[in-house]
Amino acid sequence: MSIAPHAEDAFAERAHLLQHIQRLLPSDQGETSPLPADLLSYPGFISHAYEISADLAPAADLAEVRRHADASAARTKVSPCSAWAVDLPAREPHSAATLQRAIQQLDSLISTGHRVDVTIAQWSDQERRTFCAASCFLAEHWPAMLDELRHTVRQVTLLDGVGIAGFSNITAHGVIFLNRQRLRAGSDGLPGVLRLLEGLVHEGTHNRYNAADLHTPFLIPGTGAQAPVVQTPLRPDPRPLMGLFQQLIVLVRCIELYARFxxxxxxxxxxxxxxAVLSRQAYEAYAECEKHRALLTDAGAQILADAFHRLNTSPTT
Structure with a gap:
């Protein structure tokens, strides 16, 4: 992986991840032959496989997952947005289960008074137009980023409420969860299209990173459990070093987005x-990552060096 978006590498990394996902499904599920691409890449199937491998009760049985996968593929084919035909679904079993797990992971923040009250929302016609406007911007001004997103993201799921602005998770790989407030002008004066663009680049990069790290690890194998927990610029609670490393890539990419906008x-x-905020946060993330350079693989060290170069040159070079 590189900080610069790269569709072909994203495709290869995702293919490797999907092979891993299929191996998670036990043979008694009757899936010994290669699965159809629309099913294998459907986030609900990925979630189903992870839930079974972790001895969790799946949110849906395999027959229901197939029905949802077919419906998702059908929606994508008739998407009215020519720039990016991606599924913009309502609530599905895997998205509801993934959101519930995300809320549970925020228990430590909730206990300190952080309010989390969020549900999965239906896309309005206006929100779909805003999404298409953001996609068209990328098509014209950052086509490489849009090409990578097309290879990485299968669904963009809308949230409504407070406490979570957006997230993604490898257990439902291919989904971006974004709060609908990100599609509206903010109190800071930023237009809704730009706020949405930042969310798409941010969470799309997390999806790309998760597949890339499975393909070519960025931390030295075996050090993950021993890696320090550190403060990061984007979260108030301490995060694993890998979370900080992801934030660095996200921040540097978002700086380039704003330069293009x-x-x-x-x-x-x-x-x-x-x-200015993104730049300050990126420098903070870089400085903290640099302290732990010894825990990075060669691939991780290359990313760190690339981030330093980009932070000290024009964002669009």
Whole structure:
């Protein structure tokens, strides 16, 4: 993986991840032959396989997963957005289960007063138009990023409520969860399309990273459990080193997004302020990662060096 988006590498990494997913499904499920691509890449199937491998009760049986996968593929084929035909689903069993696990992982924050009250929402027509406008922006101004997203993301699921702005998880790989507030103008003056773009780049990068790390680890194998828990610029609670490393890639990519948006639109104060915040957070993430360079593989060290170069040169070079 590189910080610069790369569709062909993303495709290869995802193919490797999907092979891993199929191996998680026990033979008594009757899936000894290669599965259809639409089923294998469907996030509900990925979630189903992970739940079985972890001895959890699956959110849906395999026959129901197949029905949802077929419906998802059908929706994608008739997507009205020519820039990016991706599924924008309502609530599905795997998305509901994944959200519930995400909320449970926030228990430590909830206990300190952090309010989490969020549900899966239905996309409105206006929200679909905003999504398409964001996709069209990428098609025109950052086509490499859009190409990578097409190879990485199968669904974008909308959240409604407070406490979670967005997230993704390898146990439902291929889904971006985004709060619908990210599609609206913010109190900081940023337009909804730009806020959505940042969310898509941010969570799409997490999806890409999860597949890439399974293909070519960024931490030295065997050190994950012993890796330090560190403070990160994007979370108030301490996170594993791997979480910080992901944040660094996300932040550097988002800096480039804002540089491209600035070049294509009026360079307003709100955009400049957001760029400054992202830059400060990226430098913080880099400095903390540098302290733990010895725990990185060669691939991880290359990413770290690339991040340093990009933070000290023009964001779009």
């Amino acid at each position: 600035t070049a294509a639109a009026t360079n307003g104060t709100a955009i400049q302020d957001r760029q």
